[in-house]
Amino acid sequence: MLKLLVIEDHALVREGLVQTLRQLDAQVTVMEAADCESGCAILSDADDFDLVMLDLALPGIDGLTCLNLLRQRYPALPVVIVSAYDDAHTVNRALKAGAAGFVPKAYSGGKLLDALRNVLDGVIFVPEASLPSHNGVGIAMPPSGKGVSPAEAGLTERQADVLGLMVKGRSNREIAELLGLSEGTVKIHITAIFKALGVSSRTQALVAVTKHNIRL
Secondary structure, eight states, X not given: OEEEEEEOSOHHHHHHHHHHXXXXXXXXXXXXESSHHHHHHHHHTOSOOOEEEEESSOSSSOHHHHHHHHHHHOTTSOEEXXXXXXXXXXXXXXXXXXXXXXXXXXXXXXXXXXXXXXXXXXXXXXXXXXXXXXXXXXXXOOOSSSOBOTTTTTOOHHHHHXXXXXXXXXXXXXXXXXXXXXXXXXXXXXXXXXXXXXXXXXXXXXXXXXXXXXXX
């Protein structure tokens, strides 16, 4: 069973998102909040959420600040931004802050569900209209050169294998199949990778590969 949280202040939009998200799987629980504080209170009462959908234009604590809070408190929980402001600058800011995906409010229900399925599979979703050069996925390829070895970056050989496939845009399911692991084990490796690199999301991990020129 999937358990999702929608943080959106406009009631009509929130209700529409909730109805759409219930089509994501045969068994889906969707909870809702009108602001960051309420959303954080819901999350603090349970640790079994699979994904959060977060609006940027929230009253009180704004969406980006809320995203930073969620990344600090729940580093393994994917947070997808849903916003009417989908220009490249806004999308980039959200991804750099650790968003697992960005979905424009102009998307149809079908496109929204497809985007969330990508995120739940471990793939970072980026709207092609905002970042066409990324082909819908925020992938940062490491540059050529001597670089740093995985061991020097604090990674085990298996973690390096997982990170290498992440850089290639592989989902958790694909990584598990290619390496002969369970998806749960892949998630454990990814959490360890985040810790070693000092990051809290896939996007930040891929940026770290480029920044430190880690040889994979």
